[in-house]
Amino acid sequence: MRAVTDDGVAIRCLYPPDHERAAALEIEASRFGLAHLGAAFGRYPYRTLTIVHPPTGADEAGGMEYPTLITTGGSWLVGGAFGRFVEAVTLHELAHQWFYGLVATNEHRYPFLDEGLTSYAEADVLRARHGAASAARVLGLELDILAIYRAGAIEAGHNAVIGQAAPDFVQGSDYGALVYGRMATLVSTLEGVYGRDLIRGAVGRYAREGRFRHPGPEALLAAVREDAGDGAAEALRLAVFERGWVDYAVAGMESYAGGGEGPAQGGADGGAAVYRGHAFVRRRGTLVLPVDVDLHGADGAVQRVRWDAREPAARLPYAGASRLVAVVIDPERRVLLDEDLTNNAAREGRQVLAPRVLHGASLAAGVLLTLLGP
Numbered sequence: 037m038r039a040v041t042d043d044g045v046a047i048r049c050l051y052p053p054d055h056e057r058a059a060a061l062e063i064e065a066s067r068f069g070l071a072h073l074g075a076a077f078g079r080y081p082y083r084t085l086t087i088v089h090p091p092t093g094a095d096e097a098g099g100m101e102y103p104t105l106i107t108t109g110g111s112w113l114v115g116g117a118f119g120r121f122v123e124a125v126t127l128h129e130l131a132h133q134w135f136y137g138l139v140a141t142n143e144h145r146y147p148f149l150d151e152g153l154t155s156y157a158e159a160d161v162l163r164a165r166h167g168a169a170s171a172a173r174v175l176g177l178e179l180d181i182l183a184i185y186r187a188g189a190i191e192a193g194h195n196a197v198i199g200q201a202a203p204d205f206v207q208g209s210d211y212g213a214l215v216y217g218r219m220a221t222l223v224s225t226l227e228g229v230y231g232r233d234l235i236r237g238a239v240g241r242y243a244r245e246g247r248f249r250h251p252g253p254e255a256l257l258a259a260v261r262e263d264a265g266d267g268a269a270e271a272l273r274l275a276v277f278e279r280g281w282v283d284y285a286v287a288g289m290e291s292y293a294g295g296g297e298g299p300a301q302g303g304a305d306g307g308a309a310v311y312r313g314h315a316f317v318r319r320r321g322t323l324v325l326p327v328d329v330d331l332h333g334a335d336g337a338v339q340r341v342r343w344d345a346r347e348p349a350a351r352l353p354y355a356g357a358s359r360l361v362a363v364v365i366d367p368e369r370r371v372l373l374d375e376d377l378t379n380n381a382a383r384e385g386r387q388v389l390a391p392r393v394l395h396g397a398s399l400a401a402g403v404l405l406t407l408l409g410p
């Protein structure tokens with residue numbers, strides 16, 4: 037099976053007779069991926085791309101990458117019914133054309149520059165192609181590939197260093213969860229906090245400047261520092277090399293009518309009382325990532341404030357027409373690396389799990405992982 041991209045790249049797929057539909061999907065995904073990844077990380081410089089779909093029974097030959105040649109795997113049927121496995125494998129191996137093919141890093145010493153950035157790029161292109169259903173759409177539930185990577189990243193936690201050499205990982209599962217899952221989750225977190233354009237642009241700059249060279253971690257850190265600033269670069273360095281982690285939590289709230297620091301009477305004019313008070317928020321862990329905090333008034337009004345999170349605890353001032361009744365940290369869930377999302381929201385008087393914190397992809401991921409997991 038063959039196709040030629042608009043850019044003139046000849047794609048061919050070699051496949052066993054019973055995998056014709058998978059092969060068609062792989063070619064279509066590759067056509068999309070070459071354009072998308074080329075725009076992000078520098079144009080694919082070769083004239084050909086060969087995809088090999090191994091026959092049933094030779095699955096171990098699948099999921100590999102070489103310059104201009106990738107091997108895939110999986111059945112189209114499984115991919116169609118339960119997820120985008122065939123596409124995910126294809127796009128993952130295709131992304132390796134950049135990381136570590138064109139950007140020839142030492143994959144043994146720094147697997148996070150190889151598999152980690154490849155997993156990030158894989159998620160980027162899957163989301164561009166399928167939106168929030170980037171991993172699967174099952175029974176109306178959308179499953180985001182980043183929710184899957186996040187699950188692995190949080191499960192592995194911060195017990196081992198992402199940026200260590202491949203043989204130094206104690207377990208293969210740690211290697212997978214940290215190098216693939218945690219690195220992809222980390223870069224996506226930086227996108228959420230510092231802006232997708234800036235972080236994606238920085239990785240793109242690293243990929244373009246490092247093409248046909250052998251850059252190390254310092255090149256990636258320098259690109260992020262230059263494009264997104266010291267805070268982003270420092271968070272990346274800490275998270276990769278020093279087991280950096282973060283968990284935001286609401287510690288409480290208070291508000292009083294009258295505008296003083298303590299309880300007071302309503303406004304002297306008898307009109308709408310002004311309530312003043314505070315939200316108490318905490319940041320556990322070593323990563324300093326600024327976040328939004330939503331302050332909910334009893335009347336339904338929501339005020340969004342920015343917390344720079346430089347200190348491990350803060351008292352955020354509140355002033356509104358009604359009592360402060362709920363506080364939600366990072367309401368748009370930009371910090372995917374946050375280890376515990378259940379303490380990001382609290383209601384006056386009790387710690388509750390705000391539905392809006394655990395909606396969408398996270399919830400779908402949890403349900404699906406429970407259903408499909410071992």
Ligand SMILES: [Zn+2]
Nearest residue numbers: 128132151154
């Ligand atoms: Zn890989």
